[in-house]
Amino acid sequence: MSEEKLLKVSELTIHYHTVEGIIKAVRNISLEVNVGDSLCIVGESGSGKSTLGLAISLSLPKNAVVVSGSILYKGRDLLKLKTSEVGRYRGKEISMIFQDPATTFNPLFTIGEHLTDILRHHFGMSREEALERAVELLKMVRLPDQARILHAYPHELSGGMLQRAAIAAALSTNPKILIADEPTTMLDVTTQAQILDLINSLKRELNLTLILITHNLGIAGEVCSRTAVMYAGTLLEEGPTEDIILNPLHPYTAKLIKAVPIITKTQGRLSHIPGVLPDLRNPPKGCPFVDRCELATPECSASQPEYFRVGGVRRVACILYGGEHE
């Protein structure tokens, strides 16, 4: 693997300062993404998956503190950018779309105004050029009747149409990386299928590098070739999506998959994960899953497990796979 990585996150740790104390949202995460990759970050609420996405897209809220680590984009550390340089990356090289398309847009401006603003700001286009390009963008995300949509205010469009418009806005700057944070969670299932289909084909057409953040393993399987599983701020395992779903390594992943009701067959009882997420103000010293894991040993709570390589393309943070170090 000598080719240059597009994105390399190393030992990233992020804390939130809140009135209730310091929340250790992301702890010691390392990830690599190649050009054209599609990586899915799967986790439940509180896993830190959205914080990781926000950090990569340079959109962390003000109360977030990057304690340590680096995010190298084409070899450049995004966390060490000068304020004047941030605009060259955020929304330009790395774009993001969010869960609720209704809050993505300012309700006081039309879709056309949003799109042309971005285009004029980033490319210095004239109003006419920008409008022309905006129509192309809306066509690209398969929105019909572009002229009407350009003049529509966000509340006049349905959720699915708005999410398409949000994708158009995110891709208007020709970004290299698109981060999609739960892009279909607010949508109906048939609309969700349409949006996933759209993301899949745009990925191919534009050779996009995609980072998809979701709680739904099924979506990971539909869209992404690789998957990383997060829990309580740490990355538990990573590998090809199909392998992770068919043969999960980490006990947490295995339990998570068994907890999903399957549509193709009738089942007896679902297996669930007993216990609750650890308190992120004071996370356990060892493996974060130790309190809920049936296979836990005293060693598990002593120190955070290292990553072990499995089958060359997979890694897992669980001492069960000890032996071959990364």
Add this chain to the structure above:
Amino acid sequence: MRSLLEINELTKYFPVKTGLFGRVVGYVRAVDGVSFKISEGAVFALVGESGSGKTTILRCVLRLTEPTSGEILIEGRNVTQLRGKDLKWFRRNVQAVFQNPYLSLNPRMKVKDLIAEPLKTHTNVSKNEVYRKVAEVLALVGLPEIVANQYPPNLSGGQAQRVAIARALSIEPKLLLLDEPTSALDVSVQAQILNLLVELKEKLGLTYLLVTHDLSVVRYMSDYIAVMYLGKIMEIGTAEEIFSEPKHPYTLALLSSVPELNPQAKKLKKKIILPGEPPSPMNPPSGCRLSNRCPYATKECVTEEPKLTKITETHYVRCLRHEDLSSLITREA
């Protein structure tokens, strides 16, 4: 088995008003002639996307909205006409659990008082007895006793939903209405709540009316399923019939739009992606309501409104082409 809940030709139109004087310019036909029966001990699921009218039906059954026309019978008594004592009997026997427990539980009441409230209203247990009963119900839903003195905002989502279930079950109702009971929860917690609901149903002999958009939840829990689209039932049948032999293109589209976990099963699956989005229920398309999005629609579908057609004793479908459909689908696959 006799039916516990029977709904006949239920309609609910919401007037659309405009201007200063609230002139009525049209009606949103949220529910348009829906009939079904739920026999005692069954789990009946209403499935559909937003705007299909599933929640409106549930609200009508709960008497949170007054239906425009139609009958809702519980043990043969028309719910819409109950008053006074009879209404109290109805409330005691029909309880509900909603999507978001943080919204359905009063944040200023302790858990024990939340659960005690229906007991105090509907039963004549003494003061000392009430809290003993609360402890019993908490144990029933698998919550530790210390939760009794906490306030809902301090509970996790799964715990709070258990409290909502405990409150609904404290007075031993016959029918429990579940409105998207796990949509606000994480997957691992969802599994806990679904297991609990199935367990409680068996233990207490409950009947469920489940409203959800999540087909995997439906598959896990339900005996009978009605698939709704724009206020009408498009297909109704046993869970086995709906999942193994869907006859309506909309059912098929719904089934195929669920992201498939198993990559091997995915390769076998035939996908139908419906174009566009559901039209406004204010002016639904003429003929079949799916006609403007259905890949198999013909001219007839636009002009003629299909009726629910019997396939088996339990399986009905509202599609003009349901007989040709199975061959159409296999040919394309």
